[in-house]
Amino acid sequence: xxxxxxxxxxxxxxxxxxxxxxxxxxxxxxxxxxxxxxxxxxxxxxxxxxxxxxxxxxxxxxxxxxxxxxxxxxxxxxxxxxxxxxxxxxxxxxxxxxxxxxxxxxxxxxxxxxxxxxxxxxxxxxxxxxxxxxxxxxxxxxxxxxxxxxxxxxxxxxxxxxxxxxxxxxxxxxxxxxxxxxxxxxxxxxxxxxxxxxxxxxxxxxxxxxxxxxxxxxxxxxxxxxxxxxxxxxxxxxxxxxxxxxxxxxxxxxxxxxxxxxxxxxxxxxxxxxxxxxxxxx
Ligand SMILES: O=C(O)CCC(=O)C(=O)O
Ligand SMILES: [Fe+2]
Numbered sequence: 366x367x368x369x370x371x372x373x374x375x376x377x378x379x380x381x382x383x384x385x386x387x388x389x390x391x392x393x394x395x396x397x398x399x400x401x402x403x404x405x406x407x408x409x410x411x412x413x414x415x416x417x418x419x420x421x422x423x424x425x426x427x428x429x430x431x432x433x434x435x436x437x438x439x440x441x442x443x444x445x446x447x448x449x450x451x452x453x454x455x456x457x458x459x460x461x462x463x464x465x466x467x468x469x470x471x472x473x474x475x476x477x478x479x480x481x482x483x484x485x486x487x488x489x490x491x492x493x494x495x496x497x498x499x500x501x502x503x504x505x506x507x508x509x510x511x512x513x514x515x516x517x518x519x520x521x522x523x524x525x526x527x528x529x530x531x532x533x534x535x536x537x538x539x540x541x542x543x544x545x546x547x548x549x550x551x552x553x554x555x556x557x558x559x560x561x562x563x564x565x566x567x568x569x570x571x572x573x574x575x576x577x578x579x580x581x582x583x584x585x586x587x588x589x590x591x592x593x594x595x596x597x598x599x600x601x602x603x604x605x606x607x608x609x610x611x612x613x614x615x616x617x618x619x620x621x622x623x624x625x626x627x628x629x630x631x632x633x634x635x636x637x638x639x640x641x642x643x644x645x646x647x
Pocket of ligand 1: 543551590592593624625626627636
C-alpha cells in the first residue's frame with residue numbers, strides 16, 4: 366500500500382520546496398512520524414510533481430506525457446538487445462538525447478539504402494494549415510518510407526527499437542528513409558506536431574503526439590551532415606550504424622529538442638528515422 370499525504374501536509378511540503386529546502390528537509394517530518402523512507406520519498410515526489418504540473422497548466426503549457434526513457438545516466442555502457450550489443454555513447458538530460466553506437470549492422474544499413482534508392486522522392490514538410498505534406502525549401506532531401514512490418518528486415522529493426530526503448534512496436538510510425546546529396550540539409554525544426562497549427566489535429570488523431578525520434582545513420586558522409594541541437598550547442602556526428610534518440614514530453618520548445626540535419630559538405634548522407642507516438646499508430 367502506498368501512503369498519500371493529506372492536503373495540509375502536501376501544502377506544507379510544497380511551501381518548504383518553494384522556500385528552497387533540500388529533499389532531506391522535505392522528507393524529515395514524515396520520517397519523524399514513522400514513515401519508512403521509500404513511502405516518504407514516493408509521497409514527497411507525488412506532492413512536488415502535482416505542484417509542478419499545476420504550475421505548468423497555469424502557465425498555459427501543454428501537460429507532460431510519458432515518453433520512452435529507458436537509459437539511466439551512468440548505467441551500462443553496452444546493452445544487449447536481442448542479438449545485438451548496442452553501446453551508449455552519450456546521454457544528455459536536457460534536451461533528452463541518447464547517442465547509440467552500433468544500433469544497426471553495416472549489412473542492415475546497406476540493405477535499407479539499396480531497397481530505398483529506386484523509391485526516392487523529394488521530401489515534404491507538413492503544411493501547418495492543412496496537415497497535408499508539401500515540398501519546402503527547409504527540407505532539401507529525398508526520401509521514402511517503409512510502413513510498419515513491411516518486410517523481415519523492417520520487422521527485425523522495429524522489434525530491436527521497441528526492446529531498446531521499451532516502447533510498443535505499434536506506437537511507431539513507418540520507418541522513413543532520407544538521402545541528402547551535397548549541400549542538402551534539414552533546417553532547425555521540432556518533430557512534434559505544434560498544437561497551434563490547424564493541420565496538426567489530423568496527425569494527432571492517429572496515435573496521439575509524437576513523443577520521441579530515433580535518427581539512424583545508414584552511411585558516414587565524407588564531411589558534414591551532423592544532427593545538431595542548436596539550443597544545446599550539441600552536434601551528433603553521422604556515423605554508419607549509430608543513432609541519435611531524443612524525446613519530448615510535451616509539444617513545446619521548453620523540451621529544447623529543436624534540431625537540424627546540417628548541410629552535407631561532401632558526399633551523401635542516408636538516414637532512417639523512426640518517430641514514436643503516445644499510442645498505437647495505424
Ligand atoms: O538529418 C538529420 O540528421 C535529422 C533528420 C530529422 O530531423 C528528421 O528526419 O526529422
Ligand atoms: Fe526532425
